Amino acid sequence: MSDSKEMGKRQLGPLGHLGLGHVPSALQVFFLVVFSVLLLVILVKVFEIPSSQGQEQSSQEKVYQELTQLKAGVDRLCRPCPWDWTPFQESCYFFSVAQKTWNDSATACQTVGAQLVVIKSDEEQNFLQQTSKKRGYTWMGLIDMHKESTWHWVDGSPLTLSFMKYWNEGEPNNVGEEDCAEFRGDGWNDTKCDNKKFWICKKPKTSCPSK
Known part of the structure:
Protein backbone atom coordinates (compact mmCIF):
# COMPACT_ATOMS: atom_id res chain seq x y z
CA MET A 1 0.00 0.00 0.00
CA CYS A 78 0.32 71.22 -83.07
CA ARG A 79 -1.26 73.62 -85.53
CA PRO A 80 -1.10 77.41 -85.29
CA CYS A 81 -4.77 77.45 -86.33
CA PRO A 82 -7.67 75.07 -85.63
CA TRP A 83 -8.30 72.40 -88.27
CA ASP A 84 -11.20 74.24 -89.93
CA TRP A 85 -9.47 77.66 -89.93
CA THR A 86 -7.23 79.11 -92.65
CA PRO A 87 -3.82 80.56 -91.70
CA PHE A 88 -2.52 83.75 -93.30
CA GLN A 89 0.51 85.64 -92.03
CA GLU A 90 0.12 85.81 -88.22
CA SER A 91 -3.65 85.21 -88.02
CA CYS A 92 -6.25 82.46 -88.40
CA TYR A 93 -9.48 82.93 -90.35
CA PHE A 94 -12.76 81.06 -90.21
CA PHE A 95 -14.89 81.31 -93.35
CA SER A 96 -18.47 80.34 -92.51
CA VAL A 97 -20.55 77.94 -94.57
CA ALA A 98 -23.83 79.26 -93.13
CA GLN A 99 -25.34 82.75 -93.26
CA LYS A 100 -26.35 85.01 -90.38
CA THR A 101 -27.17 88.64 -89.66
CA TRP A 102 -24.25 90.92 -88.81
CA ASN A 103 -24.96 90.82 -85.05
CA ASP A 104 -25.35 87.03 -85.01
CA SER A 105 -22.14 86.70 -87.02
CA ALA A 106 -20.28 88.89 -84.53
CA THR A 107 -21.63 86.75 -81.68
CA ALA A 108 -20.59 83.54 -83.45
CA CYS A 109 -17.03 84.83 -83.68
CA GLN A 110 -16.95 85.89 -80.04
CA THR A 111 -18.15 82.43 -79.02
CA VAL A 112 -14.97 80.88 -80.45
CA GLY A 113 -12.62 83.51 -79.00
CA ALA A 114 -12.40 85.57 -82.18
CA GLN A 115 -14.02 88.62 -83.78
CA LEU A 116 -15.43 89.59 -87.14
CA VAL A 117 -12.43 90.25 -89.29
CA VAL A 118 -10.57 93.53 -88.82
CA ILE A 119 -8.33 94.29 -91.80
CA LYS A 120 -4.87 95.62 -90.99
CA SER A 121 -2.97 95.53 -94.29
CA ASP A 122 -3.38 95.60 -98.06
CA GLU A 123 -2.07 92.05 -98.28
CA GLU A 124 -4.70 90.85 -95.82
CA GLN A 125 -7.41 92.74 -97.71
CA ASN A 126 -6.46 91.13 -101.02
CA PHE A 127 -6.40 87.67 -99.45
CA LEU A 128 -9.83 88.11 -97.86
CA GLN A 129 -11.39 89.76 -100.91
CA GLN A 130 -10.36 86.95 -103.24
CA THR A 131 -11.42 84.22 -100.80
CA SER A 132 -14.83 85.76 -100.06
CA LYS A 133 -15.46 86.45 -103.74
CA LYS A 134 -15.50 82.69 -104.35
CA ARG A 135 -18.01 82.15 -101.54
CA GLY A 136 -20.47 85.03 -101.81
CA TYR A 137 -21.32 88.25 -100.00
CA THR A 138 -19.52 88.15 -96.65
CA TRP A 139 -19.60 90.24 -93.47
CA MET A 140 -16.51 91.98 -92.12
CA GLY A 141 -16.11 93.72 -88.76
CA LEU A 142 -16.77 97.24 -90.07
CA ILE A 143 -19.82 99.36 -89.09
CA ASP A 144 -21.11 102.93 -88.77
CA MET A 145 -23.99 102.17 -86.39
CA HIS A 146 -23.05 104.77 -83.80
CA LYS A 147 -22.54 107.72 -86.13
CA GLU A 148 -23.52 107.83 -89.77
CA SER A 149 -20.58 107.81 -92.21
CA THR A 150 -18.10 107.36 -89.36
CA TRP A 151 -16.89 103.86 -89.98
CA HIS A 152 -14.97 101.90 -87.37
CA TRP A 153 -13.88 98.32 -86.80
CA VAL A 154 -15.23 96.06 -84.08
CA ASP A 155 -11.99 96.48 -82.12
CA GLY A 156 -12.76 100.22 -81.84
CA SER A 157 -10.18 101.44 -84.35
CA PRO A 158 -11.37 103.90 -87.04
CA LEU A 159 -11.36 103.18 -90.76
CA THR A 160 -8.32 105.01 -92.12
CA LEU A 161 -8.23 106.91 -95.40
CA SER A 162 -5.80 104.38 -96.89
CA PHE A 163 -8.61 101.78 -96.86
CA MET A 164 -11.29 103.99 -98.38
CA LYS A 165 -10.12 102.86 -101.85
CA TYR A 166 -11.64 99.44 -101.26
CA TRP A 167 -15.24 100.65 -101.37
CA ASN A 168 -17.00 99.69 -104.58
CA GLU A 169 -17.84 102.61 -106.85
CA GLY A 170 -20.60 104.75 -105.33
CA GLU A 171 -20.26 103.11 -101.92
CA PRO A 172 -20.96 103.51 -99.11
CA ASN A 173 -24.27 105.13 -100.04
CA ASN A 174 -26.35 104.33 -96.92
CA VAL A 175 -29.48 103.46 -98.86
CA GLY A 176 -32.11 102.51 -96.27
CA GLU A 177 -29.92 102.56 -93.14
CA GLU A 178 -27.03 100.46 -94.39
CA ASP A 179 -24.71 100.40 -91.39
CA CYS A 180 -22.70 97.21 -91.90
CA ALA A 181 -19.94 96.48 -94.43
CA GLU A 182 -19.55 93.37 -96.55
CA PHE A 183 -17.18 91.95 -99.12
CA ARG A 184 -18.99 92.09 -102.46
CA GLY A 185 -17.40 91.35 -105.79
CA ASP A 186 -14.08 93.15 -106.04
CA GLY A 187 -14.59 95.53 -103.12
CA TRP A 188 -16.70 96.61 -100.15
CA ASN A 189 -20.35 97.50 -99.91
CA ASP A 190 -22.54 98.85 -97.13
CA THR A 191 -25.79 96.99 -96.54
CA LYS A 192 -28.50 96.44 -93.94
CA CYS A 193 -27.23 94.65 -90.85
CA ASP A 194 -30.32 92.42 -90.67
CA ASN A 195 -29.51 90.78 -93.98
CA LYS A 196 -28.03 87.31 -93.76
CA LYS A 197 -24.52 86.82 -95.16
CA PHE A 198 -21.53 84.59 -94.78
CA TRP A 199 -18.95 85.88 -92.31
CA ILE A 200 -15.25 85.73 -91.49
CA CYS A 201 -13.82 85.37 -87.97
CA LYS A 202 -10.23 86.27 -87.15
CA LYS A 203 -7.92 85.47 -84.25
CA PRO A 204 -4.14 85.30 -83.70
CA LYS A 205 -2.18 82.15 -84.40
CA THR A 206 -1.17 80.08 -81.39
CA SER A 207 2.49 79.29 -80.83
CA CYS A 208 3.59 75.64 -81.01
CA PRO A 209 6.37 74.24 -78.78
CA SER A 210 9.82 74.62 -80.31
CA LYS A 211 11.24 71.44 -81.78
Whole structure:
Protein backbone atom coordinates (compact mmCIF):
# COMPACT_ATOMS: atom_id res chain seq x y z
CA MET A 1 0.00 0.00 0.00
CA SER A 2 2.85 2.32 0.74
CA ASP A 3 4.48 1.50 -2.61
CA SER A 4 1.23 2.47 -4.38
CA LYS A 5 1.09 5.79 -2.51
CA GLU A 6 4.68 6.55 -3.39
CA MET A 7 3.99 5.81 -7.08
CA GLY A 8 0.95 8.12 -6.97
CA LYS A 9 3.00 10.88 -5.46
CA ARG A 10 5.62 10.54 -8.20
CA GLN A 11 2.91 10.67 -10.92
CA LEU A 12 1.13 13.65 -9.38
CA GLY A 13 4.34 15.56 -8.89
CA PRO A 14 5.52 17.80 -6.11
CA LEU A 15 2.64 20.27 -6.46
CA GLY A 16 -0.05 17.64 -6.51
CA HIS A 17 -1.07 18.39 -10.21
CA LEU A 18 -0.78 15.83 -12.96
CA GLY A 19 1.93 16.52 -15.60
CA LEU A 20 2.95 19.99 -14.44
CA GLY A 21 6.49 18.82 -14.21
CA HIS A 22 6.53 18.73 -18.06
CA VAL A 23 4.72 22.11 -18.69
CA PRO A 24 7.78 24.39 -18.80
CA SER A 25 9.45 22.43 -21.61
CA ALA A 26 6.17 22.28 -23.57
CA LEU A 27 5.73 26.06 -23.28
CA GLN A 28 9.26 26.58 -24.47
CA VAL A 29 8.62 24.49 -27.55
CA PHE A 30 5.33 26.33 -28.19
CA PHE A 31 6.90 29.79 -27.85
CA LEU A 32 9.83 28.71 -30.01
CA VAL A 33 7.48 27.61 -32.77
CA VAL A 34 5.42 30.82 -32.54
CA PHE A 35 8.56 32.95 -32.55
CA SER A 36 9.92 31.10 -35.56
CA VAL A 37 6.68 31.60 -37.48
CA LEU A 38 6.57 35.31 -36.63
CA LEU A 39 10.21 35.72 -37.63
CA LEU A 40 9.51 33.99 -40.93
CA VAL A 41 6.51 36.24 -41.61
CA ILE A 42 8.54 39.36 -40.82
CA LEU A 43 11.38 38.27 -43.09
CA VAL A 44 8.95 37.61 -45.95
CA LYS A 45 7.40 41.07 -45.52
CA VAL A 46 10.81 42.73 -45.40
CA PHE A 47 11.83 41.11 -48.67
CA GLU A 48 8.48 41.91 -50.27
CA ILE A 49 8.63 45.66 -49.56
CA PRO A 50 11.60 46.48 -51.83
CA SER A 51 10.06 44.33 -54.54
CA SER A 52 6.72 46.16 -54.26
CA GLN A 53 8.43 49.54 -54.20
CA GLY A 54 10.49 48.55 -57.22
CA GLN A 55 7.37 47.51 -59.12
CA GLU A 56 5.65 50.78 -58.20
CA GLN A 57 8.66 52.81 -59.30
CA SER A 58 8.89 50.84 -62.53
CA SER A 59 5.19 51.45 -63.17
CA GLN A 60 5.58 55.19 -62.55
CA GLU A 61 8.55 55.35 -64.90
CA LYS A 62 6.54 53.55 -67.59
CA VAL A 63 3.63 55.99 -67.22
CA TYR A 64 6.05 58.94 -67.40
CA GLN A 65 7.62 57.56 -70.57
CA GLU A 66 4.20 57.07 -72.15
CA LEU A 67 3.16 60.63 -71.23
CA THR A 68 6.42 61.98 -72.67
CA GLN A 69 5.81 60.11 -75.92
CA LEU A 70 2.21 61.31 -76.03
CA LYS A 71 3.28 64.93 -75.50
CA ALA A 72 5.83 64.61 -78.28
CA GLY A 73 3.10 63.30 -80.57
CA VAL A 74 0.78 66.17 -79.66
CA ASP A 75 3.58 68.67 -80.26
CA ARG A 76 4.10 67.23 -83.73
CA LEU A 77 0.38 67.65 -84.38
CA CYS A 78 0.32 71.22 -83.07
CA ARG A 79 -1.26 73.62 -85.53
CA PRO A 80 -1.10 77.41 -85.29
CA CYS A 81 -4.77 77.45 -86.33
CA PRO A 82 -7.67 75.07 -85.63
CA TRP A 83 -8.30 72.40 -88.27
CA ASP A 84 -11.20 74.24 -89.93
CA TRP A 85 -9.47 77.66 -89.93
CA THR A 86 -7.23 79.11 -92.65
CA PRO A 87 -3.82 80.56 -91.70
CA PHE A 88 -2.52 83.75 -93.30
CA GLN A 89 0.51 85.64 -92.03
CA GLU A 90 0.12 85.81 -88.22
CA SER A 91 -3.65 85.21 -88.02
CA CYS A 92 -6.25 82.46 -88.40
CA TYR A 93 -9.48 82.93 -90.35
CA PHE A 94 -12.76 81.06 -90.21
CA PHE A 95 -14.89 81.31 -93.35
CA SER A 96 -18.47 80.34 -92.51
CA VAL A 97 -20.55 77.94 -94.57
CA ALA A 98 -23.83 79.26 -93.13
CA GLN A 99 -25.34 82.75 -93.26
CA LYS A 100 -26.35 85.01 -90.38
CA THR A 101 -27.17 88.64 -89.66
CA TRP A 102 -24.25 90.92 -88.81
CA ASN A 103 -24.96 90.82 -85.05
CA ASP A 104 -25.35 87.03 -85.01
CA SER A 105 -22.14 86.70 -87.02
CA ALA A 106 -20.28 88.89 -84.53
CA THR A 107 -21.63 86.75 -81.68
CA ALA A 108 -20.59 83.54 -83.45
CA CYS A 109 -17.03 84.83 -83.68
CA GLN A 110 -16.95 85.89 -80.04
CA THR A 111 -18.15 82.43 -79.02
CA VAL A 112 -14.97 80.88 -80.45
CA GLY A 113 -12.62 83.51 -79.00
CA ALA A 114 -12.40 85.57 -82.18
CA GLN A 115 -14.02 88.62 -83.78
CA LEU A 116 -15.43 89.59 -87.14
CA VAL A 117 -12.43 90.25 -89.29
CA VAL A 118 -10.57 93.53 -88.82
CA ILE A 119 -8.33 94.29 -91.80
CA LYS A 120 -4.87 95.62 -90.99
CA SER A 121 -2.97 95.53 -94.29
CA ASP A 122 -3.38 95.60 -98.06
CA GLU A 123 -2.07 92.05 -98.28
CA GLU A 124 -4.70 90.85 -95.82
CA GLN A 125 -7.41 92.74 -97.71
CA ASN A 126 -6.46 91.13 -101.02
CA PHE A 127 -6.40 87.67 -99.45
CA LEU A 128 -9.83 88.11 -97.86
CA GLN A 129 -11.39 89.76 -100.91
CA GLN A 130 -10.36 86.95 -103.24
CA THR A 131 -11.42 84.22 -100.80
CA SER A 132 -14.83 85.76 -100.06
CA LYS A 133 -15.46 86.45 -103.74
CA LYS A 134 -15.50 82.69 -104.35
CA ARG A 135 -18.01 82.15 -101.54
CA GLY A 136 -20.47 85.03 -101.81
CA TYR A 137 -21.32 88.25 -100.00
CA THR A 138 -19.52 88.15 -96.65
CA TRP A 139 -19.60 90.24 -93.47
CA MET A 140 -16.51 91.98 -92.12
CA GLY A 141 -16.11 93.72 -88.76
CA LEU A 142 -16.77 97.24 -90.07
CA ILE A 143 -19.82 99.36 -89.09
CA ASP A 144 -21.11 102.93 -88.77
CA MET A 145 -23.99 102.17 -86.39
CA HIS A 146 -23.05 104.77 -83.80
CA LYS A 147 -22.54 107.72 -86.13
CA GLU A 148 -23.52 107.83 -89.77
CA SER A 149 -20.58 107.81 -92.21
CA THR A 150 -18.10 107.36 -89.36
CA TRP A 151 -16.89 103.86 -89.98
CA HIS A 152 -14.97 101.90 -87.37
CA TRP A 153 -13.88 98.32 -86.80
CA VAL A 154 -15.23 96.06 -84.08
CA ASP A 155 -11.99 96.48 -82.12
CA GLY A 156 -12.76 100.22 -81.84
CA SER A 157 -10.18 101.44 -84.35
CA PRO A 158 -11.37 103.90 -87.04
CA LEU A 159 -11.36 103.18 -90.76
CA THR A 160 -8.32 105.01 -92.12
CA LEU A 161 -8.23 106.91 -95.40
CA SER A 162 -5.80 104.38 -96.89
CA PHE A 163 -8.61 101.78 -96.86
CA MET A 164 -11.29 103.99 -98.38
CA LYS A 165 -10.12 102.86 -101.85
CA TYR A 166 -11.64 99.44 -101.26
CA TRP A 167 -15.24 100.65 -101.37
CA ASN A 168 -17.00 99.69 -104.58
CA GLU A 169 -17.84 102.61 -106.85
CA GLY A 170 -20.60 104.75 -105.33
CA GLU A 171 -20.26 103.11 -101.92
CA PRO A 172 -20.96 103.51 -99.11
CA ASN A 173 -24.27 105.13 -100.04
CA ASN A 174 -26.35 104.33 -96.92
CA VAL A 175 -29.48 103.46 -98.86
CA GLY A 176 -32.11 102.51 -96.27
CA GLU A 177 -29.92 102.56 -93.14
CA GLU A 178 -27.03 100.46 -94.39
CA ASP A 179 -24.71 100.40 -91.39
CA CYS A 180 -22.70 97.21 -91.90
CA ALA A 181 -19.94 96.48 -94.43
CA GLU A 182 -19.55 93.37 -96.55
CA PHE A 183 -17.18 91.95 -99.12
CA ARG A 184 -18.99 92.09 -102.46
CA GLY A 185 -17.40 91.35 -105.79
CA ASP A 186 -14.08 93.15 -106.04
CA GLY A 187 -14.59 95.53 -103.12
CA TRP A 188 -16.70 96.61 -100.15
CA ASN A 189 -20.35 97.50 -99.91
CA ASP A 190 -22.54 98.85 -97.13
CA THR A 191 -25.79 96.99 -96.54
CA LYS A 192 -28.50 96.44 -93.94
CA CYS A 193 -27.23 94.65 -90.85
CA ASP A 194 -30.32 92.42 -90.67
CA ASN A 195 -29.51 90.78 -93.98
CA LYS A 196 -28.03 87.31 -93.76
CA LYS A 197 -24.52 86.82 -95.16
CA PHE A 198 -21.53 84.59 -94.78
CA TRP A 199 -18.95 85.88 -92.31
CA ILE A 200 -15.25 85.73 -91.49
CA CYS A 201 -13.82 85.37 -87.97
CA LYS A 202 -10.23 86.27 -87.15
CA LYS A 203 -7.92 85.47 -84.25
CA PRO A 204 -4.14 85.30 -83.70
CA LYS A 205 -2.18 82.15 -84.40
CA THR A 206 -1.17 80.08 -81.39
CA SER A 207 2.49 79.29 -80.83
CA CYS A 208 3.59 75.64 -81.01
CA PRO A 209 6.37 74.24 -78.78
CA SER A 210 9.82 74.62 -80.31
CA LYS A 211 11.24 71.44 -81.78
